[in-house]
Amino acid sequence: MTLDARAEILLKTLIERYIAEGQPVGSRTLARQAGLDLSSATVRNVMSDLEEMGLVRSPHTSAGRVPTERGYRVFVDTLLKVKSLNVNELHKLEKELHADHDPQHLIENASHMLSEVCKLAGIVMMPRREEQLAFRHIDFVNLSNRRVLVILVTQDGQVHNRIIQAERDYSPAELVQSANYFNETYSGTSMSDVKRALLQEIQQASDDMQRIMQVAVSMAREALSGEEQSDELVVSGESNLMDFPELGDVRKLRKLFEAFNAKRDLLHLLDQSMRGPGVKIFIGQESGYDVLADCSVVTAPYSADGRIVGTLGVIGPTRMAYEQVISIVDITARLLGGALSSSERPGRLESSGR
Secondary structure (H helix, E strand, O other), rough: OOOHHHHHHHHHHHHHHHHOOOEEEEEHHHHHHHHOOOOOHHHHHHHHHHHOOEEEEEEOOOEEEEHHHHHHHHOOOHHHHOOOOOOOHHHHHHHOOOOOOOOHHHHHHHHHHHHHHHHEEEEOOOOOOOOOEEEEEEEEOOOOOEEEEEEEEOOOEEEEEEEEEOOOOOOOHHHHHHHHHHHHOOOOOOOHHHHHHHHHHHHOOHHHHHHHHHHHHHHHHHHHOOOHHHEEEEOOOOHHHOOOOOHOOHHHHHHEEEEEHOOHHHHHHHHHHHHOOOEEEEEEHOOOHHOOEEEEEEEEEEOOOOOOEEEEEEEEEEOHHHHHHHHHHHHHHHHOOOOHHHHHHHHHHHHHOO
């Protein structure tokens, strides 16, 4: 979208003032604040053009204008000048994201610092190690009271045990056949791909699945995806969102907090952000989730030893200070990645008592 210099300055001024004050901005205010020698009438004409382009709108309760999602997108993509962190904020982040800390502690600190420095909700996805791990072997062992021990071995030799509650009693032969089917089908496949395949297969019509296949898929799916999602995402500072009037509606907040508790949609959004480097910004409906329609999500992937293993970011109203938030999210991701890389080297693990 092409705007002339005058329209760019007025749009930028309007959005910056609206972000700062949260009130519709009138033409007289814009004429004073923009630093242009323009009459209020001229400003109104430019605003009318911007409204036709879908970049601003006029709330019913005011003669002033506010930015639309599209206006924010133009602002973020072409008009925004990202600010550097001040020295105090940088030192605070460096102190809390130091390699001497336990990895779990680092993740929690990163979420807390994002919420504290940005005054928004901070979110950090736990490292997804299975993206690099491949499945090698699985065994199902009968226990008492319809319980089954699932023994999972990955290609790097790690062994994971999990006890699941079966729907019925299974004979030893059924469990062996089920494990054989699973091993023949998925051996050598990455853990993340195995999980995705299980979700697809379990949704197929039961009539199309052999009995042994049903047993194998059902039990493996429960063993692999049965972990609480709360363990996969750390959220801090949700209460900060109550300070923004546009999110203050009780129904909106309830739905938003339910999303924080369920975490499924947030994890899916953060998964998308892992697909490439750099900061990503989802404004309103761009996230694809109705519950985030009045919010923006700013994310950045973080790496450990050169591999992207997770994503972190903040959630807040579309009226957020993007020029500051982008820097904070970017630097936090870099500091967390560096700290995790150092803390997971053998020497570091030994010195920290892990």
